[in-house]
Amino acid sequence: MIKEVWDLLVVGGGPAGMAAGIYGARSRLKTVVLEKGRTGGQAATTEELENYPGFGRGATGPGIMKSIREHAEDFGVVFEKEQVTDLELEGEVKVIRTKRGQEYHAKAVVLAPGANPRTLGIKGEKAFVGKGVSYCATCDADFYEDLEVVVVGNGDAAIEEAIYLTKFADKVTIIVIHDEGILDANKASQEKAYANPKIHFVWNSVLNEIRGDGLVEQVVIKNLKTGELTEMETNGVFFFVGYVPNTEFLKGKVALNDNGYIIVNEKMETSVPGVYAAGDANQKFLRQVVTAVADGAVAAFAADKYLAEEENFKMQVLDAKEPVMVVFWAPQNEESIVAVSTIEQHKDRYPNTKLVKIDLYRNHLVASRYHVEQVPAVLLFNKGELVNRIDGKLSQSDIDSLVAIL
Structure with a gap:
């Protein structure tokens, strides 16, 4: 079927x-x-x-x-x-x-x-997606104008997006898993973040839970060295972990x-x-x-x-019943235009051969398939198969030789 x-x-x-x-x-x-x-x-x-x-x-x-x-x-x-x-x-x-x-x-x-977005499986993370949990500052930053948000992550994306968030939010707190002063972001972004008065850091910590009634209202942060859990009021949580x-x-x-x-x-x-x-x-x-x-x-x-x-x-060349001479040319290449003209003028020398002209730049896939990298180029097909070719400068005798194998 x-x-x-x-x-x-x-x-x-x-x-x-x-x-x-x-x-x-x-x-x-x-x-x-x-x-x-x-x-x-x-x-x-x-x-x-x-x-x-x-x-x-x-x-x-x-x-x-x-x-x-x-x-x-x-x-x-x-x-x-x-x-x-x-x-x-x-x-x-x-x-x-x-x-x-x-x-x-x-x-x-x-x-x-x-x-x-890579998720961390933190308690409350999935429940508050779109309700205070976001993975895109560009998408959602303006919803937090004059509010407070938390950022999870410390790589390039996290620090750069945290800086972007400060254009809207009143306070941005970045939770960092490393010791104080250690970030995975590039140095330039680190310097900008440290110099931004709206950005605050919580070191040696991870996010443990997200809480709220319908919308995010609070997070629980765990200190990795002491195991202490600390509650923090916030209006949103942004994850940037890839x-x-x-x-x-x-x-x-x-x-x-x-x-x-x-x-x-x-x-x-x-x-x-x-x-x-x-x-x-x-x-x-x-x-x-x-x-x-x-x-x-x-x-x-x-x-x-x-x-x-x-x-x-396929229609003009591969399915043709007669041999086909395919001439690749380009309008800005004078030599290829001359080659096309020469073949056209002497086409009667090849009465059983079909002539097809192809603009190299308009048909780059076909050209690439047959490794045509320069014009003029003349490819001879018979029953859908490539049987002979000439690349570069050609003469009438070259064309005669090309077709002579038929």
Whole structure:
């Protein structure tokens, strides 16, 4: 039985995945989004989301994510509740398998599995998420204007975010596991933190518990040397102990960095042709809803161009019944333009050979696959196979020799 083949399959239904779905479907690609849980990802659990452009005070994460999903469905995106367990990403058609035993086939894939803030499992931590417990100062700092907050962590992110929080909060207390004066952050950030009158430190300590009635009101801090428990009034707790990308299932499938994040270029291309990645699981500088949807848009746009390039090359070259002479050229390269003109003028010398002209820079995937690094370049295909080639400067006799093997 012939399996249904999707033009674009998106793994993950967070902001990045849904944005990729919108851009894919709007480009008339048959698009499916696989999401194991609630669409919207972390953003769908953020009660207030006021820094997404176009949505001011009072906007909620669940509300914005609901709108994005409805937008995607309006363009024809199909959502399936599936957890991806295995992928075969090499080849023209990608195969994605799920926990339910389903198998999906797609011509292009966007990976948007997201990342989760590393949690510590402290008593009250989970219960107060979105109610005083946060993992993002950029997202939530303005909710604590003239209030007091606690920061857990002492690396670069923790100290830099604590400094950012002082723009809003009246007092920022950093709980540090090390002895007094020892931080894991870079020296420049340490100096700024020490010089900031709003920042206070509690040394040799860890957070033991978070308490409150509906909202965070108090924390319990444990001194590691004495074991003493101390209560502290506070309005919020910010955790900065790192993120964990949801990429365990991608090991050996696409290139990941040492921390498990997906390595992509500016087009969101991964190490595998036809496979893109977007959102918080990417190796990137800023993890926010606005950057996630931007990644998704770029990934889907790039996937659309990839599919058009692949389909055109397959139709014109690989599926051709006659031999095909493919000339790679570039509009800014005079020598390649002369080569195209020469071949055009003497095309009658090769009556049984089809001529196809390809702009190197508009078709970089095809060029890369056949290792075309300079123009002009002439590649001869027969029955879909590359049988001969000339790279660089060429003459009429070179072209004659190229075709002579047929």
